[in-house]
Amino acid sequence: MxxxxxxxxxxxxxxxxxxxxxxxxxxxxxxxxxxxxxxxxxYTILFIIPAIGAAWISLHEWAGSGPMTFVGVKNYIMVFRDELFMKSFGNTLLLLFVVGITIFVLAFAMTLVLRDMAGKKVVRNVIFFPHLINALVFGILAGFIFNPGGMVNSLLKPLGVSEPPAWLAQDNIFPLIMATLVAVTTGYFTTILMAGVDRIPPYYYEDCALAGANAWQRLRYVILPLTWDVFGTCAVLWTISSIKIFEIIWVFGGSSGAGIPPTQSWTTAVYTYVTAFSGQSTPAYGAATASAIISLALVSVLVVLLRRAMRRDAVEF
Missing domain, CATH: 1.20.5 (Single alpha-helices involved in coiled-coils or other helix-helix interfaces)
Incomplete structure (x- = not known):
């Protein structure tokens, strides 16, 4: 019972x-x-409805006003057959991977150097400061620094370099843009990685010292696993940012005196803008929208792949 x-x-x-x-x-x-x-x-009004409208425009030939002619996927085929778009697409991938890897290597190295440094808060504020300045400013400054009569060439002449390189020439401008992006962006990601490293409890390092672990073992078994989620977040942030890089490239083109940037420096963002607004007697909004949607698809696929590639069991501490 x-x-x-x-x-x-x-x-x-x-x-x-x-x-x-x-x-x-x-x-x-x-x-x-x-x-x-x-x-x-x-969100629906500002993003979903415009996205649907952009997808509809990409299936038409349209000059921005007047009638729209339905052409189906013709704009997408035309974009993929355009050598200039493929060049721009390749430059975008270079920014994504080459510049991204360089930034993360430098940012992580700076994080390890600054981790136990006295006054690291001041250093962190200093290296984060460039992120607060618009990219247009850095483009303008770089144009002044590297133009034929700029500061770099003025410093090289007293050293015996009678004919300094043409930094803003078409073949040199894109590597210069890549270097500028590394210099401007590294401090931002260093700040994020430093925050991730600073949150690791001190007793982990104490246990490593008691176990006789060397610096490499601390890095491999403590720092990297406990900051892996921070690396994943940084990778996603850089993927989204690199696809949208536009201002600094456009300003570099103006610095070279051409108005429109040299085609060697174009990314998909610049290609989309020029196709829609500049360089043509009749704007091609359909083709420009198609290239923008391709860029959006690229970002979406890369973000998903990054999240899966960097997926790892969460470490709680």
Whole structure:
């Protein structure tokens, strides 16, 4: 009899717990609409509807006004057959991988150097400062520094270099842009990585010292595993940023005196802008939108691949 009563009591307790859980779930659902609904409406108006409209425009020939002629996937085929787009696409991949890897290697090295340095907070603020300045400013400054009468050539002449390199020539401008991006962006990612390293509890390092672990073992078994999620976040941030790089390339082109940047320095963002607004008697909004959607698809695929490639069991501490 007592066992039957105990089972009934447990059943009642389980039922009550389930009822309480379902009540909480109903309350959450009631709060979902008033809190998430307005944000979803704004997101739909500002992003989803324009994205659908852009996809529709990409299937037409359109000059920005007047009638639209439906051409299906013709714009996409034309974009992929355009050697200039493929060159721009290749430059975008160079920025993504070559510049990205260089930035992360330098940022992580600076993080390790600054980790135990006195006054690292001041250094962190200094190296983060360039991120607060618009990329246009750095493009303008770089143009002044590297133009034929600029600071670099003025410093080289006293050293016996009678004919300094033409830094802003078409063949040199893209490597110069890559170097500028590394110089401007490394401090930003260093700050993020430093925050990730600083959150590691000190007792991990104390355990390593007691176990006799060397610097490489501390890096491999402590620092990298405990900051892997930070690396993943940085990789996604750089992927999104590198696809959108436009201002600094455009300003470099103006510095070279051509107005429109040399085609050797174009990325998909520049290609999209020029196709839509510049360099043609009749703007091709359909083709430009098609190239923009291709860039969006590239970002989406790369972000998914990065998240999967960098997926790892979470380490709690």
């Amino acid at each position: 007592s066992s039957t009563t105990a089972r009934r009591s447990r059943s009642a307790a389980v039922a009550a717990e389930r009822g309480q859980g379902s009540s909480i779930e109903r309350q959450r659902r009631k709060l979902l609409v008033p809190f998430v609904g307005p944000a979803f409406i704004v």
